[in-house]
Amino acid sequence: MPHTQHARPMYIRLLSGPTTTLGLFLSHSTSCSPPPPPPAKGIDRMGTSVQVTPLSGAYGEGPLCYLLAVDGFRFLLDCGWTDLCDPSHLQPLAKVAPTIDAVLLSHADIMHLGALPYAMKHLGLSAPVYATEPVFRLGILTLYDYFISQRQVSDFDLFTLDDIDAAFQNVVRLKYSQNHLLNDKGEGIVIAPHVAGHDLGGTVWKITKDGEDVVYAVDFNHRKERHLNGTALGSFVRPAVLITDAYNALNNHVYKRQQDQDFIDALVKVLTGGGSVLLPIDTAGRGAGDGMDSMLDEGSARLLLDSTPSKGAGDGMDSMLDEGSARLLLDSTPSKVISNEMTVQVKCSLAYMDFEGRSDGRSVKSVIAHVAPLKLVLVHGSAEATEHLKMHCSKNSDLHVYAPQIEETIDVTSDLCAYKVQLSEKLMSNVISKKLGEHEIAWVDAEVGKADDKLTLLPPSSTPAAHKSVLVGDLKLADFKQFLANKGLQVEFAGGALRCGEYITLRKIGDAGQKGSTGSQQIVIEGPLCEDYYKIRELLYSQFYLL
Template sequence: MPCGTRVPSVCATAAGRQRCSVASTLRWVAQRVLRGAGAVARRGMGHGHCSCRPSGEGRDWRSWIIAVGLVEWTHPSAAAVTTVIRQMSGEGVIQLTPLYGANDTDAMCYLLEIDDCRIMLDCGWDERFDERHLEALATAINDVDCVLVSHADISHLGALPYAIGQLGLDCPIYSTQPVWRMGSMFMYDAWQRLTARAEFDLFSIDDVDSAFDKFKTVTYAQECHLTGRGDGIVVTPFQAGHSLGGAIWRIVKDTEQIVYAVDLNHSRERHLDGTVLEISCPRPSVLITDAYNGLTVMTTKRNERDAQLFDAIRACLDGGGNCLMPVDTAGRVLELLVLLHSKWVSARLDQSYTIAFASHVAQNTLDFARTYVEWMSEKCQKQFDQMRENPFDLKHVVICQSLEEVLALRQPALVLASSLFMEMSFAEDLFIQWASDPKNLVMMTTAPRVPCLATTLLQKPTPKSVQIVRRYRVPLEGAELREYEEKRKEQEASVAKEESESESDEEDAEEDDGMARPGGAVGQATAMFKRGLKLTPSFPMYGFKEVVRSSDIYGEAIDFSEYAPPETNPDGISANPSGAAESASALLESATTIPAVPTKALTEHLTVGVRCAVHFVDFEGRMDQSSIKTVIKRVLPRKAVLVHGSAQAKDHIQEFLERELPNTSSVLIPDNQLSSVINSETNVFNVKIRDSLNKSLRFVQVGDYEVAYVDGRIVKSDDSRNRYPTLEQVAATAVPDRPAVYLGGSRMADLKKAIARAGIDAEFINGILVCAGGLVNIRKVTDHQVSVQGALCSQYFDIRRILYDQYQIL
């Protein structure tokens, strides 16, 4: 005779505390009640509730009530029950609004609202820094409680200085420490290359500092409990691959587990391991992920791509040409540097050709990269622990932080130059000089999807000429220089006069003590007179700004590059032109120093003939179509949200998920600035339980939690200060009979071991657990149902008892 049981699925996170299997059980109870399986009695009273609390000391006695009915309702629908209780409790709404980033040409910025808490997921910009793209951000910036940053590049955090300096964003920003540090490198480099070529005032270097002062760094798997309106929400980063310190963010509120995972890379690389999404975040309530490469099919393996890249570069250099490789500032360039340096060493090219890294912050980028070995792959950590080999001890890479240094290199040369867009950067300057020589090569490793010089060059066939708007600065001369000097002297005189008047006012304030103290009798009597003459005393204080130092769970971080000796390459060229590693503050001082000769910005329209070769080898470090499908199938989200991809890519992934994942209830594709409700099917509400009812509950241990079955009645409080409704006890005679609920459970392999320990033979045959020589067979029908079939003998009842012992029964 068959016997069916309910088996909860894999563990989830409940109440923002610990992972346990009870969340899936609660979800099943909610679905069962809402589907009408004994949910409402004839009298219209709610029935079939479940409450749980964390076990152990310091446990939270707040209870969760799942899918309750209401008095005077006769067979209420699921929607009606859910809506009324949400109105009573004022919570339970989760929605996502892409401010921008729904399309593959956008930077990324999404607003996640969980009840009253507003969490911004990334806050990116494109490398052109077009202010019009941030109109949606400006309207939604108010009342943001925190920002979660996933990667360090401009498309994920580039708008933060503008949002803080111009829009008034004022909240904590969470990221891993490498994202915080490398993100500052991205923004310093962007600010320097823009201000060195054009008039740029959207944000200042002080805005960049202010933005990164607000960062709170966390390590992988470190839980961070939000406060204020985010009370009860826990955010945790996990490894994303793609970039150093790149993070998947798991956001937990009660039994809702939301995973934000964009720009993932499942492949193991030279300095990074692949993503751990399917291991760290299985079966989330909602998965927010991108479909950027939803139509890209990767046909070559990593070793083949490595060979294609190096062979093309080697052929160019052997032919007497120079190779330009546009790269980002501090992201994917790290993987390319490690790869190319290893090839340079193995092929012994250091004596023949030069390899250089050119950006305004190249030296700082490598110095900081050396300090983050613990964030790299297990292989890199092992090499460092055993042999003290740091993957970023790149002895043959020459650092260039100006165009003059690049042009002074020994040629032929390979130059990795920022930026990816090849606009207003070293990459643009070198392309203009090298494009006319057919011996030269432009090697692309990333294909931007916004209109820019890089996308133009990647067209098939390669265009014979390109139009470039070149921006640059020239020193002022003649009348312009004299006019500038006169204005500067006037400004200096005006500032000196104001400072003198301010000092005089302060001296007067010190002489007359009564006037210097606000609120005094003399001060109040003459306040109007003093304001009219602008004599209101100031109360000067010493300037003070709290220095926010980076730290992790072990304390304040140490910058090991400060103790590193200067290195030289075999040619005698210093790998660090400035000697010891210069700090970020020193970089800022040099960046903000006013040039000795004033300059003006000019624009020039050029037509550049393209006679050099242009190749592309994919080193973006993102999952392709097949990998996206495989990873999502392993994660098994209950609901999926697709962002940051072309319409065709998102439609393709959506069709696949709807066909292959029947347990995924819906796959949403939101548009920019349109909100989507992304609540899972779990209906969890906070209520108050009266002491009399709480004492009558029989809790059983399930994982790290205690769970009880509740029969009660929801009553709205008359006190407006009481946010949550109250659950009251009902008479036992008013509660109809209900089926048993099985909580917990184990795998079939564990059940086989338990049966074997009882002295009963058991083995798997064609997926069926055959026990007692075939007298009893156990088969897993679905994820939530187990069938036990056999003759009614003593072995059958012994085996059934062992099966029941794997569960807690309510």
């Protein structure tokens, strides 16, 4: 059966010389072999320039803040800070803040946006900020809560509530999967937020330029939870660059159902024994208390939720005791202090259960293998975790893997072999296009010429040879199984193949032989030439577009 390919918008790869007939199928391609000839004088080769510089959160679990340059347009990916709010930690950011063109926020917590008000007030950051609606609203609440907590215990003056309002006043709020086209200096760049799955509004950012994708995906969760869908990262295929974290590379979770049951059992055991439970949660984001309505009924006031994670305010600072209060003067009649020694039996225990909602190491490795980026950049993880994931990806795939240090700039510019060309009106007047989803596809036979110092595709001077038929589409055997069942055929899966009736079997194979591959695919029909064979083949052809 002819090859099938996935249709996507593309920039045309020139696979022949400037005077040779060229057959083009307008679809997405990730290979460029054989390499094109050197461009003619005055004609620029196309390729998106990409550089990544960690400003914080590299080879460590510190706050996340990264500089991404795409053809000279400078993105600030997150603007995190620690709960200690030490301005010295922001020195790398201070060097580049005035040059930032846009800020992309991924999550609504201090580690991802805590430094935003300070950077805008003191460091000269004035770029537009992009975030989802939940990150916008929850981010404000998080910073409000943090500021108020700090003011209760110190003369906190690094930023004010007005500074928080000013920082979020001009945030551009986007919906999931909404493509936003930048203008001026960022002309031609499209940004889009996608579901991260870690918390409300959590975002995986996709930045597209000239048909190439740069994906920023940190703190994502592939699992669907009670109130959150899993990440959309798995739907991306072969981006030019994937920037992701190694935070959980060394951790493997137990199954969610078992984890939930262990959690509930631990709570019930303590509460029924007359004890109390203290649960740490985020101010605006995730918390182990999500979905625990059954526990918060009448009589379970001993289940306490603490939303102050900072060690510089609240109980974290007081250490559960008001230290030094015995030295304070009592406003009463003189009294005599009598001291006695007594033994206090501490009846408490500490239990750790991971409800952060991040994919574990096993899942992160699987997602990376599925997405199969051309180049992988690892950030935000301990040195041990970063090196472990880097070694795993280098050993088990052909990825180009990078793990930069703080303030180390790496060049991950695409090796795309492509040139910008213009399609002549004379050529396109004879092209028959077929609509496929939001796009139109066509097979074009043309010659590469030159007009006004630009590469131009012209009609061929001689009749081109017939090209091999191409079937365009993305067939999932599970969907085709249901389609055949609706047609009254008996179908079932057996050994990774689709068994149709008594004699016919369908198998789907790909050139790359791995999940996430975007190479051409083949669907093999096995069986004798009988009535069922021709019927199933006809139904199979109906699922594709023929060029």
